[in-house]
Amino acid sequence: MxxxxxxxxxxxxxxxxxxxxxxxxxxxxxxxxxxxxxxxxxxxxxxxxxxxxxxxxxxxxxxxxxxxxxxxxxxxxxxxxxxxxxxxxxxxxxxxHPDPATLETIHDKLVQKRALEEAGVPVPPFRAVEDADDIRDAIDDYGAPVMLKARTGGYDGRGNVPVESKADAVEALESVAGPAMVESFVDFEREISVIAVKGDGETAAFPIGENVHEDEILRETIVPAGSDEAVERRALEVAEDVLEVMDGRGVYGIELFETTGGEVLLNEIAPRPHNSGHWTIEGAQSSQFEQHARAVLGWPLAATDLRSPTVSVNLLGDVAESRDAELRNVDRILETPAANLHWYGKRQVRPLRKMGHVTIAGREGETPDELLETARELERSVTFTSE
Amino acid sequence: MxxxxxxxxxxxxxxxxxxxxxxxxxxxxxxxxxxxxxxxxxxxxxxxxxxxxxxxxxxxxxxxxxxxxxxxxxxxxxxxxxxxxxxxxxxxxxxxHPDPATLETIHDKLVQKRALEEAGVPVPPFRAVEDADDIRDAIDDYGAPVMLKARTGGYDGRGNVPVESKADAVEALESVAGPAMVESFVDFEREISVIAVKGDGETAAFPIGENVHEDEILRETIVPAGSDEAVERRALEVAEDVLEVMDGRGVYGIELFETTGGEVLLNEIAPRPHNSGHWTIEGAQSSQFEQHARAVLGWPLAATDLRSPTVSVNLLGDVAESRDAELRNVDRILETPAANLHWYGKRQVRPLRKMGHVTIAGREGETPDELLETARELERSVTFTSE
Missing domain, CATH: 3.40.50.20 (Rossmann fold)
Structure with a gap:
């Protein structure tokens, strides 16, 4: 006790x-x-x-x-x-927690995908890349384009290179500069994610969120996602299977593709609280951060129910080069009912650096679409530039 | 901006x-x-x-x-x-913020009541007490019992002495030991409070909460309160009038009586976030603490809507004498869906000391009565004693 x-x-x-x-x-x-x-x-x-x-x-x-x-x-x-x-x-x-072995598995995307595939988790077709021929073979097998990925060190889409044709294989491989793998390009309906928690003899998962990326960086998460019930159920099943592969307690951010055919395929895993789970702070009965603390300590997990439709939007550095961080015109955010500001306390702003986020927890009668519109307006109303 | x-x-x-x-x-x-x-x-x-x-x-x-x-x-x-x-x-x-002058007004309950009465805030009949005769006169005018109050230094009901008859006047006055005032005893239906905020040219108030006291210490707050709409409206009007009297920005905890006749009378004011507003952390779109920070800085205030029925219960020291704080059997709280634990980080537990609180933010279909029952069970399930 x-x-x-x-x-x-x-x-x-x-x-x-x-x-x-x-x-x-x-x-x-x-x-x-x-x-x-x-x-x-x-x-x-x-x-x-x-x-x-x-x-x-x-x-x-x-x-x-x-x-x-x-x-x-x-x-x-x-x-x-x-x-x-x-x-x-x-x-x-x-x-x-999680176990360092999990970090090792996740660190190398090829090792990660192999472990997950072996455990029955649906992943896009993939293969190791030793030389440009492997990329060309992949194009033969999966069709163009394919996605070339650095096996290690990728983050926020860095190290991911789409290859449009066999003629581009050599150049693409050079740009990745290091061990690589290649994946079939997924024709997705939407990107979704599950924030899942592995506790002491129990697991939990938050409702799925829909993620909007631009330049491969997460911009917005919308909950509930636009997926239908069967997709949500399948996504939660896949998350449960992913947790089986992971060793040690804690929160895992599990990014998935919902294909145009309604299938769910694994994209990537983060062995920690994830940007696409920040909405849980106001939008769910507990937050991914509270769950992570509970899980790591071996305490019972908390409830994960959605409290109301919720949208979070990232505040990224809209600057051309690094400078002292000064976010201007914050009043609009502060004045918007139910908009919750999170400032990360970074001294320097850099191009596209994550500087904070805003979560809008919907009030009665507000739809996710309305919340998303408000969130985007708020994001556009602030700036790190002087003008 | x-x-x-x-x-x-x-x-x-x-x-x-x-x-x-x-x-x-x-x-x-x-x-x-x-x-x-x-x-x-x-x-x-x-x-x-x-x-x-x-x-x-x-x-x-x-x-x-x-x-x-x-x-x-x-x-x-x-x-x-x-x-x-x-x-x-x-x-x-x-x-x-608030202005130190407000602290001075509130500090002396007689000065406080006079200022509020002058501003049109409804208060129970009261008068200054110089000697025991003033208490006897009050009993003649208001009827017994009356409530004798220390003008300064009272807290959690300390310094409040009910006087049942004229014969008890001398003894009661001696027990208060210092400047005193006397009030008509209020025959109340329930105690309620408004957490109100005075910002920079704007004010805000959270929905009223119903407060349950025992031994003059707050045990539970229930939102929505059981009051009818007219009472809630009147309470918010009174709170607005109270803010007019207060000088300087910040959150004010305004404790009120709802009389058996459906009137609203002022009980006490705290020029700061208040125990009866802790429920706002999970239960409202913003918390009284965020509002206090915004108000003091002169930032715009946030939304105060209720998110779902919410109950908070205090975790008080259930010990006979001071000892190292060890709260046992916390698992029940941690395992209860939507129960949010707040531990205050005090090293020593003392009899009836406020050591933490639990807030249950209701999920769909849960009524305030059900939440209150769960909250009371949780409170009873933990203990600072060794047995």
């Missing part, structure tokens, strides 16, 4: 960006303290967390210090080093 | 108890930083706030340091010293 004390349990988090910050915000009401490790002094999570250890994500000394101060370790970035985490967990006795 | 930067504006808060803690939790998503001043090292707000200044609530040096670090000052306890705050605000140029 869980007993609350003061101070409460401490979560040690590798990474102190916006995910660490929102995790600390969600942990506080539960009496759970957060210490983050991040190389940037006074990182986004620092003002909200109990403390920050300033060290690189793979700095073993820093992570040992983090483990010594924490009851459980977790990470909010895939850049965490699985070997270091494994070693520290073993030596310190402080558990790490 | 408001511009967001990093670091964002800083609120300096006199007091770092649970109200300061929840204020810091609500301020973080807005990019607003909180520094608290509190004499207890590592006070409840400390782990969540940017920083704590360890100093007494009326320590002028400490408050000057707080003002120097803050863009605006506020307080979460009535123990704040109005003279010191006024002096520091004037010298530092850092504004204080």
């Amino acid at each position: 869980t007993t609350l004390r003061t101070p409460g349990p401490t979560l040690g988090v590798v990474g102190g960006g916006q995910l660490g910050r929102m995790l600390a915000e969600a942990a506080a009401p539960l009496g759970v303290e957060v210490v983050v490790l991040d190389p940037t002094p006074d990182c986004p999570a620092a003002p909200v967390a109990r403390d920050q250890i300033v060290a690189d994500f793979d700095d073993e000394t820093g992570i040992r210090e983090l483990a010594a101060r924490a009851d459980a370790l977790t990470f909010e970035i895939e850049l965490a080093d699985q070997d270091v985490l494994e070693r520290v967990a073993e030596d310190s006795g402080t558990p790490v | 408001t511009t967001l930067r990093t670091p964002g504006p800083t609120l300096g808060v006199v007091g770092g108890g649970q109200l300061g803690r929840m204020l810091a939790e609500a301020a973080a998503p807005l990019g607003v930083e909180v520094v608290v001043l509190d004499p207890t090292p590592d006070c409840p707000a400390a782990p969540v706030a940017r920083d704590q200044i360890v100093a007494d609530f009326d320590d002028e040096t400490g408050i000057r340091e707080l003002a120097a670090r803050a863009d605006a000052l506020t307080f979460e306890i009535e123990l704040a010293d109005q003279d010191v705050l006024e002096r520091v605000a004037e010298d530092s140029g850092t504004p204080v």
Whole structure:
């Protein structure tokens, strides 16, 4: 039986960006303290967390210090080093969730896809790429275009290159520069995601959200998604199968394609709270961040019901080059009923950098389409540029 | 127009108890930083706030340091010293909200009642008490019993003494020990409260809540209250009139009696977020804490709509004497769908001390009565005692 004390349990988090910050915000009401490790002094999570250890994500000394101060370790970035985490967990006795082995599986997209396919998770046809011939073979088998992907280090669409014809194979492979894989291009109706949680002997999932990307970066998430019930059910089944493959407790962001034929195919997995789950803070009975804290500590999971139609929109850096972050004209957001502002506390804005988000939790009678329209207006009304 | 930067504006808060803690939790998503001043090292707000200044609530040096670090000052306890705050605000140029003059008006219940009566706010009949004869006169005029109240320093019903007959007047007056006033005893149908906000040229109010007290300490708040529409409307009118009397921006907790005749009478005012408004965190489109941060900074106020029927229940110290705080059997709370735990981070539990609260935000089809029953079960299922 869980007993609350003061101070409460401490979560040690590798990474102190916006995910660490929102995790600390969600942990506080539960009496759970957060210490983050991040190389940037006074990182986004620092003002909200109990403390920050300033060290690189793979700095073993820093992570040992983090483990010594924490009851459980977790990470909010895939850049965490699985070997270091494994070693520290073993030596310190402080558990790490999700399991570092999961990080390893996910880190290499080819390994990830193979593990998932083996477990019966539906994935687009794919193959390893050793040379340009493999890409040409893929075009023969799947039809053009195909999607060439860097096996490691991709993020927000970086490292993904569509290949339109066999003639482009060599150039595409050079642009990826490193181990690669190739996938059939999915003709999708919409992109959706499931925020799923693996707890201590139980699992949970939030209702599916529909994701709108532009330049391969998430712009908006809409809940409920426009999918029909059968697709939602199938997406939740797939998420359940994905959790079976994942080792260790925590929240997983599972990005899926809903094909034009109504099939559900896996796109990518993040072994942590995910941008497409920020809507849960206001839109669901509990947030993905509270669930992650509960799961990592081995506490019971919370309810995941949708409270009302909800839309979240990212506030991205609309600048040509890096500069001090000053978001102008925020009044429209502050004045809009039921618009919830989340500012990530980053000092510098960069082109397309995620600087914050706005969630609108619908009030009676408001439809997702109306919310989306309002969210887009709000996003367009603010700017980081001086003019 | 408001511009967001990093670091964002800083609120300096006199007091770092649970109200300061929840204020810091609500301020973080807005990019607003909180520094608290509190004499207890590592006070409840400390782990969540940017920083704590360890100093007494009326320590002028400490408050000057707080003002120097803050863009605006506020307080979460009535123990704040109005003279010191006024002096520091004037010298530092850092504004204080609400105005310290409001603190002075509220601090003395007789002064408070006179100011409110003058402004047309309905209050129970009352008079100043110089000696026991004034109490006897009140019994003649209002009928027995009457309520004798200490003019200053009362809190959670401390300093309130019902006087059943003229023969008890002397003893009652001695027990109050200090300047006193006497009020007609109100035959109330229920106690209700309005959490009202005074912003920059605008006001807002949350839907009324029904409050259940026991031993003069708040146990539960239920929203919507059982009052009929006319009473709710009248309560919101009264709250609007109260805000007229109050000087300076911020949240005010306005406790009211709904009489058996359907009248609304003012009971007490807190110039700060109030225990009976904790339900707003999950139950309303914005929380009283977010509203307080917005109001003090002069930002636009947020929407106050009720999201779904909501009940909050306090977790009070169920111990006979002070000891290290260990709340046992928390699993029932963690496992209950839509139950939200708030742990205040106090190291010591004392008899009836407020240690945390649980809010249940109703899901579709759940009635306030069902939520209240669940909330009471949860409250009974946890304990600070060892057995």
